[in-house]
Amino acid sequence: MKSNILKYSLVITWVMVVAFYLFQAWTIPMMGDDWIWGGNVGIDRLHSFFSDYNGRYLGNVVELLVTRFFVARLLILTTVNTLILYFLVKLTGKITVFKIALAFLGLLVMPTALYSQTYGWLAGFSNYNLSVFFMLLNLLILQRLIFSEKPLNWISNIGMFLIVLVGQLIMENVTLFNILLGFLVLIILVVSKKKQFLISIITYLVSSVIGAVAMFSNGAYSAIASGKDTYRTVSENASFFTKIFDTFTGPMYHWWYYDSNRLIGMIAILMLVFLFTSKTRLRASDILAISLVMMIFVYQLIIINLLGWQWKQSPIMYGIVQPAMTILLVVLLLFLAIHLWKDLKMVISVLFSGFVSAPLFFVTPLNARIFLPSYIFLLIFMLLILDKIIDNSPEAVRALSLLSAVPIVAFTSMWLVLMTMNYNADQQRTEYVASQIKQKKETIYTYGLPASWITYLSNPGDRGYMHDAYKKYYGIQGDLKVEKSPQKFFLFGH
Numbered sequence: 001m002k003s004n005i006l007k008y009s010l011v012i013t014w015v016m017v018v019a020f021y022l023f024q025a026w027t028i029p030m031m032g033d034d035w036i037w038g039g040n041v042g043i044d045r046l047h048s049f050f051s052d053y054n055g056r057y058l059g060n061v062v063e064l065l066v067t068r069f070f071v072a073r074l075l076i077l078t079t080v081n082t083l084i085l086y087f088l089v090k091l092t093g094k095i096t097v098f099k100i101a102l103a104f105l106g107l108l109v110m111p112t113a114l115y116s117q118t119y120g121w122l123a124g125f126s127n128y129n130l131s132v133f134f135m136l137l138n139l140l141i142l143q144r145l146i147f148s149e150k151p152l153n154w155i156s157n158i159g160m161f162l163i164v165l166v167g168q169l170i171m172e173n174v175t176l177f178n179i180l181l182g183f184l185v186l187i188i189l190v191v192s193k194k195k196q197f198l199i200s201i202i203t204y205l206v207s208s209v210i211g212a213v214a215m216f217s218n219g220a221y222s223a224i225a226s227g228k229d230t231y232r233t234v235s236e237n238a239s240f241f242t243k244i245f246d247t248f249t250g251p252m253y254h255w256w257y258y259d260s261n262r263l264i265g266m267i268a269i270l271m272l273v274f275l276f277t278s279k280t281r282l283r284a285s286d287i288l289a290i291s292l293v294m295m296i297f298v299y300q301l302i303i304i305n306l307l308g309w310q311w312k313q314s315p316i317m318y319g320i321v322q323p324a325m326t327i328l329l330v331v332l333l334l335f336l337a338i339h340l341w342k343d344l345k346m347v348i349s350v351l352f353s354g355f356v357s358a359p360l361f362f363v364t365p366l367n368a369r370i371f372l373p374s375y376i377f378l379l380i381f382m383l384l385i386l387d388k389i390i391d392n393s394p395e396a397v398r399a400l401s402l403l404s405a406v407p408i409v410a411f412t413s414m415w416l417v418l419m420t421m422n423y424n425a426d427q428q429r430t431e432y433v434a435s436q437i438k439q440k441k442e443t444i445y446t447y448g449l450p451a452s453w454i455t456y457l458s459n460p461g462d463r464g465y466m467h468d469a470y471k472k473y474y475g476i477q478g479d480l481k482v483e484k485s486p487q488k489f490f491l492f493g494h
Contacts, residue, residue, distance in 0.1 A: 009097050017104060018082050020412065024119065025077035027423035029449065030067065032457030032466060033123035035473040038067035052223065055215030056127055058169040063126035077125060080133045087136035088376070091143065092345070092383040094390075098401045101408055102266075102386060106379045108411040109262035112453055117369035121456045128372045131174040134167025135356075135373060138178055142185045142204070151196040160200065161207040168211025173359040174373055175215055179208045180355065256357060256374050257326045261300045263378055264329070268297040270385040271336070273400065277393035286340040289332045296329050330354070333381065346384045353377035418451040422458075425449050433474055443479045446470070 030038060037045075042064050045053055050060050066073040088103050089095050107119075117124040141160055145152075152160065168175045182205040189197050257264070271290045275282060330350060337346035356373040390397050429447045436444045448459040460470035462482055471480050 006097075010095065010100075013097050013100050014082075014086075017085060017100065018078060020416075021081040022074060022078045023416065024081070024419060025074050027419040028073075028077070028120060028122060029422055029426035029455065029458055030122070030473070031455055032121065033063075033469075034067050034121070035460075035466070035469040037063045037123065039469070039473045041469075041472075042067065050218065052219040054220045055172075055218035056170050057215070058166050059127040059130055059171070062130060063123055066122050066126060073122070077122075080125075080129055081119065084129065084133055084136060084376075087133070087140060088379060088383065091136065091139055092380060093387050096390070098397060098404075099383060099386060099390075101401075102404060103379065103383055105404065105408050105411060106263055106266060106382060108408075108415060109266070110375055111259035111368065113259065113368035114372060114375060116454050116456045117367060118372050120454050124369050124456065127171055128369050131167070131171035132373055132376055134163070134170065135174050135178065136376070138164060138167060138181060138204075142181060142201075145185060145194075145197045145200055146188055146192075149196075152200045157200055157203050161203050164204055164207040165211045168208055169215055172215065173356060173370070175208075175212050176359055177352075177356045177373070179205070179212060182208050256353075256371055257329055257378075259368070260375060260378060261297065263375070263382065264293075265297045265301065267333075267378075267382045267385065268294040270382060270389060273396050274385060274389050274392065277389065277396045279392060282340065286336065289336050289340075293329065293332050293336075296325055296332075299325070337381075341384075341388060343384060343388075346381055349377045349381040349384065353381075415454075418454050421451050422449045422455060426458075430474075433476070437474070437476065441478065443481055444476050445481050445483050447483055 036042060045060065046064060050057060054060070062076060066076055085100065085103055085107065086095075089099050092099070110119075118128045119125065141163070164178070168178060182201065186198075186201050186205065189195075189201055268290075271293055275287065275290050333350045334347060337343055337350060353374045356377065357371060389400070425447065426449060433444055433446050446460065449455055452458055457466050459482060460467045460480065462480070467480060470476070
């Protein structure tokens with residue numbers, strides 16, 4: 001009876017997750033690069049097979065599909081986003097309703113800039129969510145090689161080859177990271193003398209290298225390396241260490257850890273729960289480390305969130321204190337993973353959070369969306385702490401389940417309301433533009449979106465390349481002006 005209840009609870013939980021991501025996929029407006037990919041330029045790029053554009057072949061094809069076919073958008077976004085959550089939970093051990101809920105909350109509380117450029121944007125999803133999907137799938141495959149005793153059959157090896165190959169054609173830094181993963185697992189298998197898996201790991205490596213060669217053979221990367229690309233560049237003037245220092249103390253730490261304060265808060269709270277429910281006495285150094293993690297969270301909560309200190313307001317804060325605190329936080333997480341929990345998965349999740357972003361030290365421009373994989377590894381670290389609490393104190397898990405219901409419902413409701421507001425506003429501004437075009441007006445007026453902070457480039461502006469892309473997408477021949485949004489329709493529509 002109890003097992004049936006648990007089974008039905010899992011089914012209901014997954015149904016609600018699917019429903020949320022389906023609604024999200026339904027309500028995402030076309031914006032920014034979507035107007036370009038959804039127009040003639042997208043088809044032109046396909047005809048040249050993205051020659052000299054980039055080597056993100058799979059991401060580009062998906063972007064064409066989701067901007068042109070509504071059903072494809074619903075199926076692809078809902079499936080990929082749901083499976084990202086499933087893979088996250090699966091990687092960390094036993095699947096439970098509470099672990100699904102907490103992982104879901106971890107995704108809901110991601111920085112707004114990160115959400116707007118990934119989950120809230122079709123172009124961002126097609127490159128960043130999709131690359132995370134394949135990265136996590138690769139991790140599940142490699143975890144199977146490490147911990148299983150039964151080797152893969154030839155059909156499974158062929159399937160793995162194809163999965164790894166296509167997954168390499170999305171995001172450059174993840175492509176390189178996937179190769180690193182393969183070599184690390186090869187070393188582990190050789191050291192552990194698991195010769196029965198050597199064929200599988202060699203298959204993985206061959207596939208990942210072929211995929212990387214296919215990606216980086218695109219002419220866009222030689223243009224970047226030679227400095228001919230005016231948008232994407234590789235630093236040449238600064239020395240190796242100077243470039244690393246300048247990038248880390250500039251935008252990198254800000255998007256890597258600093259902006260993820262809500263997730264850091266969840267980690268700190270789980271650490272405190274573990275501290276007070278541990279059946280063994282913790283050492284003073286472990287207690288101090290957990291206290292420091294909580295202090296870092298509280299500091300950022302008060303200074304940044306409550307007092308509104310802007311991250312660029314003070315050169316000392318921006319260039320020294322905040323980066324130093326980020327480094328301290330990483331060191332504390334590694335210390336606890338090694339010294340307190342002695343958990344290799346926890347150590348790896350912290351290290352991988354940095355390794356997956358390492359190539360970004362030398363590439364510009366940097367945007368929040370590039371750090372989605374780093375955020376995902378930090379979320380895995382949080383779920384691994386939850387596993388420790390589940391093993392240590394079932395009573396604490398029940399209490400946490402009740403307490404976490406409030407923020408889960410609150411954040412879910414918040415996102416549903418904001419997505420509904422933007423969807424209704426976008427539908428109505430599209431109708432408004434179409435009616436003006438039909439009336440053959442010389443100047444066409446449009447609106448921004450009410451919750452524009454959860455979108456990326458949703459306002460075409462009065463000039464610039466997004467302005468031109470919007471005009472081409474909607475077939476506007478005359479001038480285009482952006483008006484202040486009318487307040488009457490945001491939540492409930494007409």
